[in-house]
Each structure stands twice: as C-alpha cells, then as structure tokens.
Amino acid sequence: MSRAVAERRTLPAPSGPGMAATVVVLAILGAGVWAASDLGINVATLVDSVGNAADFARRMFPLDFPSAGELLRLCGTTLAIVVSATLLSVLLSVPAAVLAAGNTTPNAAARVGSRAAIVLARAVPDVVLAIVFIRVFGLGSMAGVLAMGLHSVGMVGKLYADAVEQIDEGPRTAVRAGGAGRSQELASGVLPQVLPAFVSTALHRFDINLRVSVLLGFVGVDGLGFAIASAFRELDYRRGMALAFVVLVLCVLAELLSGAIRRALTRAPLSRARPAPGRISPPWTPSRVRRNVYGLVAALVVLASLWGAELSPAGFVDGLSRLGTTLGLFWPPETGGILPDLLTALWVTVKIALAATLLGAVLALPIGVLAARNVAPSPRVGAVFRGLIVLIRGIPELVLAVVFVVLTGLGEVAGTLALAVGAVGLLGKLVADSLEEVDERVENAVRATGATRWQVFASATVPQAAPAFVGHVLYQLDVNIRSATLLGIVGAGGIGFYLQNASRVLEFGVVTTVLLLVFALAMAVELIAVWLRRVAG
Structure with missing residues (x-):
C-alpha cells in the first residue's frame, strides 16, 4: 500500500449529518440565486430605474x-x-x-x-x-x-x-x-x-x-x-x-x-468598587x-x-x-375564498426573502470584512465601514421599500431591493463581529509560517468565522420572511398586501389565516437553523 493511499485512509470521512447540512446550505444558496432570477433582479432592472431615480430626486x-x-x-x-x-x-x-x-x-x-x-x-x-x-x-x-x-x-x-x-x-x-x-x-x-x-x-x-x-x-x-x-x-x-x-x-x-x-x-x-477595610459601602470611584x-x-x-x-x-x-x-x-381563521391567492402570495414572500438574503449577504460580506478591526487594512478604513454599517442600519426598511416602489414600481422587486439593502446593516455588523471574535492564536500560527496577510485571512480567519456566518445568514432569512410580510403594506409585494387589505375591510379571520401561514413558514426556517447549528456544533 502506498503512503499516499494510507494517508488518504486516515482522513476522517464526512459524516452523514455533516453532508446533509452541506447539501441544505447549498440548496438554500441555489434557491436564493433562482429566486433573484425569477423575480427579475438583474442589472437591466436597475438600469431601467435610473430615470425614475432622477425623477424621484427632483420630486424629493x-x-x-x-x-x-x-x-x-x-x-x-x-x-x-x-x-x-x-x-x-x-x-x-x-x-x-x-x-x-x-x-x-x-x-x-x-x-x-x-x-x-x-x-x-x-x-x-x-x-x-x-x-x-x-x-x-x-x-x-x-x-x-x-x-x-x-x-x-x-x-x-x-x-x-x-x-x-x-x-x-x-x-x-x-x-x-x-x-x-x-x-x-x-x-x-x-x-x-x-x-x-x-x-x-x-x-x-x-x-x-x-x-x-x-x-x-x-x-x-x-x-x-x-x-x-x-x-x-x-x-x-x-x-x-x-x-x-x-x-x-x-x-x-x-x-x-x-x-x-x-x-x-x-x-x-x-473590583474597584469593593469597600475598603472598615467601610460598609464602596468608594465613589x-x-x-x-x-x-x-x-x-x-x-x-x-x-x-x-x-x-x-x-x-x-x-x-x-x-x-x-x-x-x-x-x-380574529377567530376562527377564515380564507375569504382567496386561499389560492394567499398561498401564491406566501410563495412570493419566500422568494423575496431568499433573494434579499442572498443579495444582502453578497453586499454585506466585503463591507463586514473591511469593518472588522483585525482584518481592515487600517483603523481608519475599519472606522469608515463601521460608520457605513451604522448609517445603513439607521434607515427603516419601510422607508427603503417606499423609495424602491417609486423607483421600480409596485411589486416584488421593490421589496427585494429594500430588504437586501436593509440586510447589509445587520449582516455587515454580524460579519465584522464574527471576524473580530476568531481565535488570534490560529492566525498567529499561520502568520509565523511566513504567510501573507491575505493567506492568513483565507486559511485562518475565514474558516473560523464561516460557521457563524452561515448562522447569521439563516437568521437574516428568518428576519426577511417576517419583514417581507410587512413590506407588502406599502405595495412591495408578497402576502403583506392581503394582510393590510383584510384588516382594512374588517376581515379579521383572514388576518389570522395570514398570520398562521407566516408563523408556520417562520417556524420551518427556525427548525432548519436549529438543526444546522446542532450539526455544526
């Protein structure tokens, strides 16, 4: 038996749950790509909105x-x-x-x-x-x-x-x-x-x-x-x-x-607040x-x-x-004769959440990397991108949805872009925090071998932060499902339109049905996230 074959046989074989978790993560990633394509989120859509953006700026x-x-x-x-x-x-x-x-x-x-x-x-x-x-x-x-x-x-x-x-x-x-x-x-x-x-x-x-x-x-x-x-x-x-x-x-x-x-x-x-001998209260430090x-x-x-x-x-x-x-x-739940429409809108909500999570993650990853103090090229660059994250987080997603509705028209594209931009604020912060919390000893060990800055980042920093990043993305998906439901109130697509319309015409049983559908969907995402965390742990 050759030495190479022997070494290959000593490597641990991938576990069943580990392989399944990898397949699930890749499936979610693929679903996000498909959802973005199916919703028409592309460069042409953004280019077509330039004229509307200029008109909106004049009106604003x-x-x-x-x-x-x-x-x-x-x-x-x-x-x-x-x-x-x-x-x-x-x-x-x-x-x-x-x-x-x-x-x-x-x-x-x-x-x-x-x-x-x-x-x-x-x-x-x-x-x-x-x-x-x-x-x-x-x-x-x-x-x-x-x-x-x-x-x-x-x-x-x-x-x-x-x-x-x-x-x-x-x-x-x-x-x-x-x-x-x-x-x-x-x-x-x-x-x-x-x-x-x-x-x-x-x-x-x-x-x-x-x-x-x-x-x-x-x-x-x-x-x-x-x-x-x-x-x-x-x-x-x-x-x-x-x-x-x-x-x-x-x-x-x-x-x-x-x-x-x-x-x-x-x-x-x-520790400085401990009372000195003979005192019954701590000193006023x-x-x-x-x-x-x-x-x-x-x-x-x-x-x-x-x-x-x-x-x-x-x-x-x-x-x-x-x-x-x-x-x-609000009880019992009712469908109002529009259950097929509700299920279709719920599916649109899922696509909005998937596409927005994918786009948000793609945008948040480089921003979060440059905001991490242990990765940023300089403290000034890190401070600038930290400030950018704070600025983005400060914009309410509903305001973003209204803006994108004006730019791209009513529908799913506006909701997707609003949630994608909003996700940059949260995911960017979580990515930066995860990178800053990695074990520095692993980075120092790789650095001691003569590795460059980018080699240390790729081989020591990213592998440690990757599991946390996957968890953050799943959390963002859960947040986006709930947010996509509500953005429909301003015409940004999804089941939120039916939620708002049912409440306006006093069909509260339909409101309960919408709530139960969204709850079931959110719980499904939560169970997947819990299972993935257990497998990763």
Missing part, C-alpha cells in the same frame, strides 16, 4: 421639514412611545426569563410555558398586534406601546433567559448557603451578574423599536411614522423624505449613544459615579417618556373590557 428635493415646534412634538411622541414600549418589554421579560431559564425556574412546566410565551410573542408581528390594539384602544400612543412592548418580549425575554442560564453559580450558591430566600437569592446572586447583559439587550431593543415605530405609523400609531405615512399617501415626497431623514438621524444617534453606554457598563471594573449618573438619566428619561406618551390608566382599563370581544373577531 429640497426637503420640506415641518416647523421646529411640530418637529419636536413628533420626535418627542415617537421617543416617548419607543422608550415606554422598551420599558414594558423589560418589565415583562425579567420574570419570563427567570421562569424560562433552566437554573432558576421552579419546575419544568413553568419553564416550558414561559418559553412558549416568549416564542409566541416573537411570532406575532408587531403590526398585527398594533391592528388589534388600535381597535381596542383607538388611534394614538397606547396601541403602539403595547404592540411594540409585547412583541419585544420575544427577543428580550429569550436573550435575558440565555443570560440567566450562563451565570456563575458560585455567588448564588453562597447567598443560598447564608440562608437567603428565593427572592434574595435572585436579587443578590443572579441580578448583579446579568445586569450588564440586561441593559445592553434593552438598549439594542430600543434601537430596533425606533425603526419599527415607522412601520406602525402606517397602521395608525402616532409619531414620526404616522406623519411619514400621511406624507407618502399624499405623494408629498419632500415632507416624507425629510421626516425619514429625521428618523435616520435619531436612529444613528441612538445607535451611537447606546453603544457608548453598553461599553461603559460592560467594561466597568467592578469615577466608574461608580458614571454608572450612577447613567442610572439617574435613564430614570428621568423613562419618567418623561411615560408622561409624554400620554398613557392613561383609565383608558387602559376601559380598553381591556373590549379586548375579549375584539379578539373574538
């Missing part, structure tokens, strides 16, 4: 901003709703996370029930919740706060539960050994460890809710989103794009501010002062938001009396 400029007083009112209302909704999600997610975490839940039934509630909150689109709550509580802030707050529990509750399960059990065990009760154990042994993660997640959700508020404005929630929707309905692009620019500025500022707060909280050296100032400012912002959102306890109680009747309108 100069931007028409409202008066300073009106602009401040709209910004204040939007921020008040978003802060109040984020606070509601945190208040609901903390007990849900304690019950959902395997190390803190009292029994298995409570854990399963809490996990199911968190999944359900994420599965029901916030726009559907807004439609329900607007019917219950009327137009205004209350519906937006409840819709965003309850939907946010799906993300915030899951991440909170994950943080609780990852704590160091040592402090908790020590508190329990001292005779502390369950509430004392949670407050002293669990909360201090998870507080930075809790704050970071809440700030991240605030960023998301700020962009979501634009979408909810199209179904009647007050604030900048409602003003943008009104302007676009009247074809007043100067006012609509001016307000969209204001939202972009708010989103970028929120991203930068929350990022600074997250870094300050997560990097604060807790600069780090402790900074954290307390953040806490005070946050409390003042929350109080101002609750006042600015004009939430009425009496109105809430009065609305609850109508909740049962309203929910009864």
Whole structure:
C-alpha cells in the first residue's frame, strides 16, 4: 500500500449529518440565486430605474421639514412611545426569563410555558398586534406601546433567559448557603451578574423599536411614522423624505449613544468598587459615579417618556373590557375564498426573502470584512465601514421599500431591493463581529509560517468565522420572511398586501389565516437553523 493511499485512509470521512447540512446550505444558496432570477433582479432592472431615480430626486428635493415646534412634538411622541414600549418589554421579560431559564425556574412546566410565551410573542408581528390594539384602544400612543412592548418580549425575554442560564453559580450558591430566600437569592446572586447583559439587550431593543415605530405609523400609531405615512399617501415626497431623514438621524444617534453606554457598563471594573477595610459601602470611584449618573438619566428619561406618551390608566382599563370581544373577531381563521391567492402570495414572500438574503449577504460580506478591526487594512478604513454599517442600519426598511416602489414600481422587486439593502446593516455588523471574535492564536500560527496577510485571512480567519456566518445568514432569512410580510403594506409585494387589505375591510379571520401561514413558514426556517447549528456544533 502506498503512503499516499494510507494517508488518504486516515482522513476522517464526512459524516452523514455533516453532508446533509452541506447539501441544505447549498440548496438554500441555489434557491436564493433562482429566486433573484425569477423575480427579475438583474442589472437591466436597475438600469431601467435610473430615470425614475432622477425623477424621484427632483420630486424629493429640497426637503420640506415641518416647523421646529411640530418637529419636536413628533420626535418627542415617537421617543416617548419607543422608550415606554422598551420599558414594558423589560418589565415583562425579567420574570419570563427567570421562569424560562433552566437554573432558576421552579419546575419544568413553568419553564416550558414561559418559553412558549416568549416564542409566541416573537411570532406575532408587531403590526398585527398594533391592528388589534388600535381597535381596542383607538388611534394614538397606547396601541403602539403595547404592540411594540409585547412583541419585544420575544427577543428580550429569550436573550435575558440565555443570560440567566450562563451565570456563575458560585455567588448564588453562597447567598443560598447564608440562608437567603428565593427572592434574595435572585436579587443578590443572579441580578448583579446579568445586569450588564440586561441593559445592553434593552438598549439594542430600543434601537430596533425606533425603526419599527415607522412601520406602525402606517397602521395608525402616532409619531414620526404616522406623519411619514400621511406624507407618502399624499405623494408629498419632500415632507416624507425629510421626516425619514429625521428618523435616520435619531436612529444613528441612538445607535451611537447606546453603544457608548453598553461599553461603559460592560467594561466597568467592578473590583474597584469593593469597600475598603472598615467601610460598609464602596468608594465613589469615577466608574461608580458614571454608572450612577447613567442610572439617574435613564430614570428621568423613562419618567418623561411615560408622561409624554400620554398613557392613561383609565383608558387602559376601559380598553381591556373590549379586548375579549375584539379578539373574538380574529377567530376562527377564515380564507375569504382567496386561499389560492394567499398561498401564491406566501410563495412570493419566500422568494423575496431568499433573494434579499442572498443579495444582502453578497453586499454585506466585503463591507463586514473591511469593518472588522483585525482584518481592515487600517483603523481608519475599519472606522469608515463601521460608520457605513451604522448609517445603513439607521434607515427603516419601510422607508427603503417606499423609495424602491417609486423607483421600480409596485411589486416584488421593490421589496427585494429594500430588504437586501436593509440586510447589509445587520449582516455587515454580524460579519465584522464574527471576524473580530476568531481565535488570534490560529492566525498567529499561520502568520509565523511566513504567510501573507491575505493567506492568513483565507486559511485562518475565514474558516473560523464561516460557521457563524452561515448562522447569521439563516437568521437574516428568518428576519426577511417576517419583514417581507410587512413590506407588502406599502405595495412591495408578497402576502403583506392581503394582510393590510383584510384588516382594512374588517376581515379579521383572514388576518389570522395570514398570520398562521407566516408563523408556520417562520417556524420551518427556525427548525432548519436549529438543526444546522446542532450539526455544526
């Protein structure tokens, strides 16, 4: 037997699940290519839109901003709703996370029930919740706060539960050994460890809710989103794009501010806050002062938001009396005689999500690579591309959809391009983070052999980050399926058109059917992603 043959036989044979996972990933990639081709996403489509782009620019400029007083009112209302909704999600997610975490839940039934509630909150689109709550509580802030707050529990509750399960059990065990009760154990042994993660997640959700508020404005929630929707309905692009620019500025500022707060909280050296011998309280170090100032400012912002959102306890109680009747309108599910049309639109939604994910990944990969500090040619280049990612993330996808509808016309092309551009913001950030989190020892080992910068990148950096990148793409596909459903509200194709139309003509049973179809589709994608992560792990 030759040496070459012997060496080949010592190589591990590909496992069955591993081969199956590779086939599934390639199939999704091929489906994305086919979907983009079938939808007509090509260079010719973009070239044909150049004339429309020039016409749109003439109709958009100069931007028409409202008066300073009106602009401040709209910004204040939007921020008040978003802060109040984020606070509601945190208040609901903390007990849900304690019950959902395997190390803190009292029994298995409570854990399963809490996990199911968190999944359900994420599965029901916030726009559907807004439609329900607007019917219950009327137009205004209350519906937006409840819709965003309850939907946010799906993300915030899951991440909170994950943080609780990852704590160091040592402090908790020590508190329990001292005779502390369950509430004392949670407050002293669990909360201090998870507080930075809790704050970071809440700030991240605030960023998301700020962009979501634009979408909810199209179904009647007050604030900048409602003003943008009104302007676009009247074809007043100067006012609509001016307000969209204001939202972009708010989103970028929120991203930068929350990022600074997250870094300050997560990097604060807790060891310096230990009391000196003979003291019963820790010293007032600069780090402790900074954290307390953040806490005070946050409390003042929350109080101002609750006042600015004009939430009425009496109105809430009065609305609850109508909740049962309203929910009864949505059951049982009905097809309205258009089930074939719904299934066709659902298939279009799948194609939009696949094509947008593929295009977004292709665009996000080079941007994310150049934004990663350990890969970028220079710190300045990395900072520029990080800034570009923040800028793209700040543009609400619904605004992108409206723009592309004007440029390319009603239909699937507009929705695909809007989601593709929006995906660059999230995927670009995730790609950059994944590249920065690789094991530097592997890179150094390859570099020590005399490899060039690109050889190190290709043979050491990319192989380590590739599994995470596949996971991020699947997550983006899940996000795009949900987003493609909602972009149909503004004529960007897919099943969202039927969702909006059914709600307008009060066919709430059809709304429920659409919701169930989208839920089943999203769960299928989630199961595929979970299986792939298990195989990769």
